[in-house]
Amino acid sequence: MLILAFSSMFxxxxxxxxxxxxxxxxxxxxxxxxxxxxxxxxxxxxxxxxEDKAVFSFYKGLYLLSKNDIDAAEIQLNRTVSITKRIELxxxxxxxxxxxxxxxxxxxxxxxxxxLMNDLERGDIDSSVVARGLNIYITLLAEAGLYDESTRAxxxxxxxxxxxxxxKCGLVAVIAxxxxxxxxxxxxxxxxxxxxxxxxxxxxxxxGLLAESMVTRIQIDAGQIEVALKxxxxxxxxAINFGYGNLTAVWLANLTxxxxxKGNTQKALQFASLLANVNGIKNSxxxxxxxxxxxxxxxxIRGDNAKYAExxxxxxxxxxxxxxxxxxxxxxxxxxxxxxxxxxxxxELLNQKTFALQLENELAKAESTNNRLYLLVAxxxxxxxxxxxxxxxxxxxxxxxxxxxxxxxxxxSRDHFEDVLATSLVGAQSQQQKLxxxxxxxxxxxxxxxxxxxxxxxxxxxxxxxxxxxxxxxxDAIGRIGGEEFAILLQDCDLDxxxxxxxxxxxxxxDIDTTPTGHKFAVTASFGVSTAQDYGYSARKLFAVAxxxxxxxxxxxxxxxxxxxxxxx
Numbered sequence: 001m002l003i004l005a006f007s008s009m010f011x012x013x014x015x016x017x018x019x020x021x022x023x024x025x026x027x028x029x030x031x032x033x034x035x036x037x038x039x040x041x042x043x044x045x046x047x048x049x050x051e052d053k054a055v056f057s058f059y060k061g062l063y064l065l066s067k068n069d070i071d072a073a074e075i076q077l078n079r080t081v082s083i084t085k086r087i088e089l090x091x092x093x094x095x096x097x098x099x100x101x102x103x104x105x106x107x108x109x110x111x112x113x114x115x116l117m118n119d120l121e122r123g124d125i126d127s128s129v130v131a132r133g134l135n136i137y138i139t140l141l142a143e144a145g146l147y148d149e150s151t152r153a154x155x156x157x158x159x160x161x162x163x164x165x166x167x168k169c170g171l172v173a174v175i176a177x178x179x180x181x182x183x184x185x186x187x188x189x190x191x192x193x194x195x196x197x198x199x200x201x202x203x204x205x206x207x208g209l210l211a212e213s214m215v216t217r218i219q220i221d222a223g224q225i226e227v228a229l230k231x232x233x234x235x236x237x238x239a240i241n242f243g244y245g246n247l248t249a250v251w252l253a254n255l256t257x258x259x260x261x262k263g264n265t266q267k268a269l270q271f272a273s274l275l276a277n278v279n280g281i282k283n284s285x286x287x288x289x290x291x292x293x294x295x296x297x298x299x300x301i302r303g304d305n306a307k308y309a310e311x312x313x314x315x316x317x318x319x320x321x322x323x324x325x326x327x328x329x330x331x332x333x334x335x336x337x338x339x340x341x342x343x344x345x346x347x348e349l350l351n352q353k354t355f356a357l358q359l360e361n362e363l364a365k366a367e368s369t370n371n372r373l374y375l376l377v378a379x380x381x382x383x384x385x386x387x388x389x390x391x392x393x394x395x396x397x398x399x400x401x402x403x404x405x406x407x408x409x410x411x412x413s414r415d416h417f418e419d420v421l422a423t424s425l426v427g428a429q430s431q432q433q434k435l436x437x438x439x440x441x442x443x444x445x446x447x448x449x450x451x452x453x454x455x456x457x458x459x460x461x462x463x464x465x466x467x468x469x470x471x472x473x474x475x476d477a478i479g480r481i482g483g484e485e486f487a488i489l490l491q492d493c494d495l496d497x498x499x500x501x502x503x504x505x506x507x508x509x510x511d512i513d514t515t516p517t518g519h520k521f522a523v524t525a526s527f528g529v530s531t532a533q534d535y536g537y538s539a540r541k542l543f544a545v546a547x548x549x550x551x552x553x554x555x556x557x558x559x560x561x562x563x564x565x566x567x568x569x
Contacts, residue, residue, distance in 0.1 A: 023059045038063045054084035088125045095133030102140045107332025115340045128164035135174045144329030147182035169199035169207035176211035213250040246287040249278045253294035272298030285322040334500040406480040409465035417479025429537035436490035436498030437542040440527040443558040445484040456517045467508040502527045502561045524559035
């Protein structure tokens, strides 16, 4: 009884400390008190039940994120996912991981957790929690230029069903942002304005103004200048006085471009002069692009060519940075997508193997009672047969390796690759599955042989083949077609995924360090991509289309990936 009472007292103490509502409130309102509470609780973790441990790990993860200790935070948040049975807590942990890795530029990690979050059943999760997580994910998709995916994710949310006004207004702002980035409005302007007006009249003014800044930008680009100006002038004071640099800059840029479009130079220059003095837009490439574009336009109408050139140069540099970020994000998406697909295949294969082993075990048990003698005889015969065939088997393996693999690069030989391709095409066509096909050719390879010798050329071929293999999934196949030309077969890949994977191979080859050869030179390759779903399940056609794309890549300067040309209708 004493032990039971002592145990109960400890668990009561633990429950009192792990007050989830208190932790949530402190996290939102008092950073210092939140940190103190986490440190206090940490000394009693051994007393907690599993759910309390999961809650503590979640908030400790948030605490570590606030200190920018990303690695330690990831461990704590993953611990939450592994311990808790509460789907909502798993969802919040994943959404926190998505947010931190997207902000730090680790896009493949961000998308990895996004896919894990999306796999969760959402039936018992509060709609506002779902919306918060999806807002982060949708913004990440839009940054990667994956507008179809972001639109589909938005369509899974219904604004009317959200009770939390902050989350609702955040969603409205995300919808406006995606609409601007994709140039494809998801809601009608009337619907979006109806939701947004309620945000502007509540405590969530910032979200409302951010949405308005994107909507008016779309209207200006579409030539609806009067409509845009009406909104921009009506909420001018709110936007400028809020004190958020990105919002101020975009608002003034919109006014500058709107008045330029109307031909009112005086008004345009008035807002441009205010815009030139705005600070705090460094953390938003979208805000920078809009700002630099408007300032360039203003200096153009003034006739100040030097300033016009300066801001056009800034615009161009920011555009390149934004484009590179978009490509990196898209690579992260496809890398995580391919990894998730591979993990799923491995799990399914493991389940099949487990079932087979269980079945085999049951059969062995059933047969062992009456057939032990037969089993002993069979094993003996197998051992004898194995002894007799051992040398023949070794010879067969060596012969098979010679037929299957290219001796120099250790990738598939041309004959075997073509056999694999033909088999895959038949299977894929019967189920209408996607298949990608890539041809690549090392650039200026003859010059390498001529300048540094064939031994160096062989080394380059080996390194290029190895670099390519490191980028591929287990389900893919690569073969040496001849000389310095290789082919890759990509299972379940459409054109975008095939291009992304080919691009990763291109970058890996370009990263080869030739120092071990005793010479310093660049290694690059040109790529052509074709897909079965666009040109049919014919090996001849896939080779021909990819070969033409490869030729175009060579013509346009080499060291690039060129997709198939659209099929003529």
